Amino acid sequence: MARRSTDHDVLDRVHGLNEARLQRDVTPWVVPSAENLFFSGVAGLDGIGEEINAEWVRCEPMGLSRPKPDFTVGLRRSAFRNEELEKLENYGTPQNPFYFTPDLSFPFLICEAKTGRIRIDQADTQNIHSASIATKAIVSLYVAAFGREHEKTKALLGRVLVFTVSDNNRMVNLYGHYAVAGMNSSDDDGDDTVDSYQYFRYDIAIFSLSMYDGRERFRAYNFVRNLYDRFAPQHLERIREAVGSVQRPVPHTGLSFAASDIGLDEGSSQQGSEAIASQENAVFRTPSEPASASQKRDMANMKGQLDKLLRQLQELGQHSRDKEERMERLMEQQKMESKEQLEQLTGVISRLQELMDTS
Structure with a gap:
């Protein structure tokens, strides 16, 4: 048994x-x-x-x-x-x-x-x-x-x-x-x-x-x-x-987003469907539109901001180059003036020396 x-x-x-x-x-x-x-x-x-x-x-x-x-x-x-x-x-x-x-x-x-x-x-x-x-x-x-x-x-x-x-x-x-x-x-x-x-x-x-x-x-x-x-x-x-006493979140504007919004978060893929469902009764509702349209608009906004940033960087670089050229000219001018002053001072010293020798 x-x-x-x-x-x-x-x-x-x-x-x-x-x-x-x-x-x-x-x-x-x-x-x-x-x-x-x-x-x-x-x-x-x-x-x-x-x-x-x-x-x-x-x-x-x-x-x-x-x-x-x-x-x-x-x-x-x-x-x-x-x-x-x-x-x-x-x-x-x-x-x-x-x-x-x-x-x-x-x-x-x-x-x-x-x-x-x-x-x-x-x-x-x-x-x-x-x-x-x-x-x-x-x-x-x-x-x-x-x-x-x-x-x-x-x-x-x-x-x-x-x-x-x-x-x-x-x-x-x-x-x-x-x-x-x-x-x-x-x-x-x-x-x-x-x-x-x-x-x-x-x-x-x-x-x-x-x-x-x-x-x-x-x-x-x-x-x-x-x-x-x-x-x-x-x-x-x-x-x-x-x-109940925690401050309510401020809705995102512009291109402000968290890493989890673009799929860098491990759990975002698992929670995505639940998050979309929860928006139905949320205070800040997301407009219903095709995903492609939203992506194109976001890409256009991002390209505009990148172009603006590039222009600012170019202007900043040009401003830096102009500033360097002005500094170089100013230093050259000061060098010339110092040279002239040194020559004048050398002449004065020579004349004083001649006067002392004749006396």
């Missing part, structure tokens, strides 16, 4: 194997997939998205390396209204990120899985880096919206804004991450800054996957489910509150 495998068999089997096996076989026990739950019919998760081994290409790291968590949960584009997206896309920079990957914004749950007891400490360290960036992003948004000294910004300090999970085939570490104000409250000019904030973690729990006959095996799973049900809506509302 075939032997039926147990959960203990799975934990023993993945011990010493690579991280891919650990992530495939064990991590789903620890961190449930929000998108799989949504596809299964769980309500209230449509605005939550996730990434697997996705590099955070749209944010500035706080260390030498760029985060690439094993599993990240955050907010999808559909979680925001059109006017909120318009503000956030105008606000977002690598220093003040909105999107962390091309499809995920404001992460609130980060997971790293490592094999062995020693490497779980490495998972903790990686999570600290990633969570600090994610926490800083929320604080930065509040500073931009309300200012550093506002009560809403101060209310964020000491509050857990991001959670992390580190696991191997035996244990699970749960942490909460938060920010506190540093010693310096502003820069030299007295402007608001987030550089002086410091970021810490809070130990929530350590669970065993194998001890106590596996009684703790799904405690982390249940904790994460509660995050999806209770924390994620608060996380979204917290961000919306700040976005």
Whole structure:
């Protein structure tokens, strides 16, 4: 008769194997997939998205390396209204990120899985880096919206804004991450800054996957489910509150454009269709016209500006050449005058010498 495998068999089997096996076989026990739950019919998760081994290409790291968590949960584009997206896309920079990957914004749950007891400490360290960036992003948004000294910004300090999970085939570490104000409250000019904030973690729990006959095996799973049900809506509302006070973007005029407008942004090709759809209800609507007509007009405008710039450069060059010629003539004239003065002075000295000799 075939032997039926147990959960203990799975934990023993993945011990010493690579991280891919650990992530495939064990991590789903620890961190449930929000998108799989949504596809299964769980309500209230449509605005939550996730990434697997996705590099955070749209944010500035706080260390030498760029985060690439094993599993990240955050907010999808559909979680925001059109006017909120318009503000956030105008606000977002690598220093003040909105999107962390091309499809995920404001992460609130980060997971790293490592094999062995020693490497779980490495998972903790990686999570600290990633969570600090994610926490800083929320604080930065509040500073931009309300200012550093506002009560809403101060209310964020000491509050857990991001959670992390580190696991191997035996244990699970749960942490909460938060920010506190540093010693310096502003820069030299007295402007608001987030550089002086410091970021810490809070130990929530350590669970065993194998001890106590596996009684703790799904405690982390249940904790994460509660995050999806209770924390994620608060996380979204917290961000919306700040976005409501962020300054509205100024519509582009002339040839002012961002790099993402011409396809230099990695995510622009994936987000293009969504961005066009969102314009239907936007405040500043783009006129409907053939793409070729718009391109020809833009090319004509650009050619006109380039021609004007070329003329200015030519005029500047001619002016420089005229100035050089005038300087050369002036120096030659001064040289001639100096020569004449020297000859006159030499004559006077000679006559004085003759007078002295006759006397």
